[in-house]
Amino acid sequence: MILDNNKRNPSQIQPSEITPREVFEDRRHFIKAAGAGLIAGAIASTQATKAIAGEIKTDANAKKPAAKTGATQKTLTFKKTAYGEGEKLTKFEDVTTYNNYYEFGTDKSDPATHSTLFKPRPWSISIEGAVKKAKTISIEDLLKLAPLEERIYRMRCVEGWSMVIPWVGLPLASLIKWAEPTGNAKYIEFISANDALTMPGVRVPVLDWPYVEGLRMDEANHPLTLLAVGLYGEVLPNQNGAPVRLVTPWKYGFKGAKAIVKIRFVEKMPVTTWVKTGPSEYGFYANVNPFVDHPRWTQSSEKRIGAGLFAGRIKTEMFNGYPEVGQMYAGMDLRKYF
Amino acid sequence: MYAQRVFYAKCLIWVFAFIPILRLVWLGVNDDLTANPVEFVERSTGTWALVFLLLSLSMTPIRLLTKQVWQIQLRRLLGLWMFAYACLHITTYVWLDYGFVWADIAKDIIKHPYVIVGFTAYLLTIPLALTSNSAMIKRLKSKWKTLHQAVYLISILVILHFWWLVKKDVTEPFYYAAVLCILLGIRVYYKAIASKNKL
Incomplete structure (x- = not known):
């Protein structure tokens, strides 16, 4: 994707711009993961017996679709x-x-x-x-x-x-x-x-x-x-x-x-x-x-x-x-x- | 008796007052002043001017509520920091926002109510800052107090400035307006009690 952009607008896209974007996306993933953690936390508190299992499961489920969208659907x-x-x-x-x-x-x-x-x-x-x-x-x-x-x-x-x-x-x-x-x-x-x-x-x-x-x-x-x-x-x-x-x-x-x-x-x-x-x-x-x-x-x-x-x-x-x-x-x- | 306490409190105010400026410089150096840096600096300096204004207006209510008087000696320093941030605010506006294009600035002030009230409030703070030194207090005597009561008008204009500038969501100016109402309300309440006791 990034390479693509460079090809199209070589004069307009600075390499320095790429880093903040990745950082930004990382942050989004982090926020998502944090959100999943919160949800997991809620589950843990309501279902004490399944606490650990619930946390692991929710986290894994939350991460997968995000990664998938990134890989398959982003480019037009x-x-x-x-x-x-x-x-x-x-x-x-x-x-x-x-x-x-x-x-x-x-x-x-x-x-x-x-x-x-x-x-x-x-x-x-x-x-x-x-x-x-x-x-x-x-x-x-x-x-x-x-x-x-x-x-x-x-x-x-x-x-x-x-x-x-x-x-x-x-x-x-x-x-x-x-x-x-x-x-x-x-x-x-x-x-x-x-x-x-x-x-x-x-x-x-x-x-x-x-x-x-x-x-x-x-x-x-x-x-x-x-x-x-x-x-x-x-x-x-x-x-x-x-x-x-x-x-x-x-x-x-x-x-x-x-x-x-x-x-x-x-x-x-x-x-x-x-x-x-x-x-x-x-x-x-x-x-x-x-x-x-x-x-x-x-x-x-x-x-x-x-x-x-x-x-x-x-x-x-x-x-x-x-x-x-x-x-x-x-x-x-x-x-x-x- | 309170000299030491006043000294430490003033030191604290100086340190505290420099934090927002240093933060802006730090963010500026790191190119981290958001997508709209001019607006960010305008907002930040304006907000801190308002915070110092409200802090300076808190000293009398503290006296009324706690019967303590030493903190009144902090009022001038807080007021001057308000003026300093107001100056930074207006410099940002005139320089970074409008690039010293005076015709556009004049048009902006005349045409937009929130700018008129903000600009008026700034002009009113100038005589207060100029007469804040001890020599002027002595020279003006009772007139000094009357003059410095302009701060009440300034505070109301500043709240209007913030309120009118917001497009739709007035939550933030509302909080500041509420604080101002409390600070002025305490004064009015004690004044009412005092006049009642006189009768």
Whole structure:
């Protein structure tokens, strides 16, 4: 895997980056093992007679599947694209440890540490609403709808920071085509997983669960719009929205619904989670726009993650530097429809 | 009588106060300031300024509750460390976050309520720090006390600054707000008792 990355982006991947990543993965295994130890401990205390046997068994069972996933399922086959050529990639370690994913906690480091129990397989997405026939698609069948592509996209968070991420995925348009929406489908709504058992953040009512996002149909069908199933050539880590998430690079990051379980085609504009939470702060469109400020964060400039302590800010570009989407909003007052 | 105790307590404060700075330097040298180092340093210095503010505000409640007075002599040192961390906080903001681009800084302050209250709180701490030496205390006499009561306003502005900056989960600012409420509450309670006794 690591060799692969080096081959693809020799100038962008430093050998020094490899170590922290391994350390990071080791840490995850350690956390998993520690968790197994805890569970074993609980078993030991309840079943005193089987204490020792229980501990050994649980530990062994917990370690095996993790090792298996690592060996067989991690790598993805995909074709490269011209998107993001010349961009300096954000380190894998930063992309996978600095996340906004409130289902696993509100701290940026929570998703990486609290998502180890989350199971992205088996997975299926149910397709509902204004479609010829409601149906369900498994993650395996989804991956067959179109060849996987690598798209290097900038991601601009509404909080004023940004990354450059090499996503692997397929155009959302290919799923829409398969779903066969009817003429009544004006918007598409994404509903994320909210399993309180494996997503500890869901137990706290910080947001109105489940997480809901949406796009207008033309936005959803836009060639830039991606259903990501991986990053850095690997299966999507849990903390980045495994097994499948939305990526709309010209919009603020919160539009990217993670761990999608349901897609609904609807006639009316969906009431999305952040719009419900703060309608004066977050809009349905949420297009990156340096001219429309947020009550908390400066939107005319941004901090690039990984640039270092003394790098300063970079100018934020309209539509995050993807002007090709502009025609979809021709004639719209983007101050009003922010 | 308490001179030695005060001396040791001050030594302890000096050691304690340097730990967060040394930690930041250590993490910085090891490139371990998280993916967003500027935000991390901003958060850390801001949090420690708030901690020292609350510590300096704890000295009077301790006197009211325990009838001990020696710890009042620690208040100035705690207050000055609050100012030191506030200065580090604002330096991080102006330099590391905004790279001295004054136009952007001015825009950020004017447009964002949490920045306005934070910046105002910082400006208000400057006269307090400047008049903290014994000569100024003597010179200002009764005016000194009035001036330094601005700390109550500062503490409320700082809590607002923290509260408004948070996107959704206000758990952390809530804890600090609760501590401040207790510290101010004790003062109000004893003041009420005192005025009752006067009658």
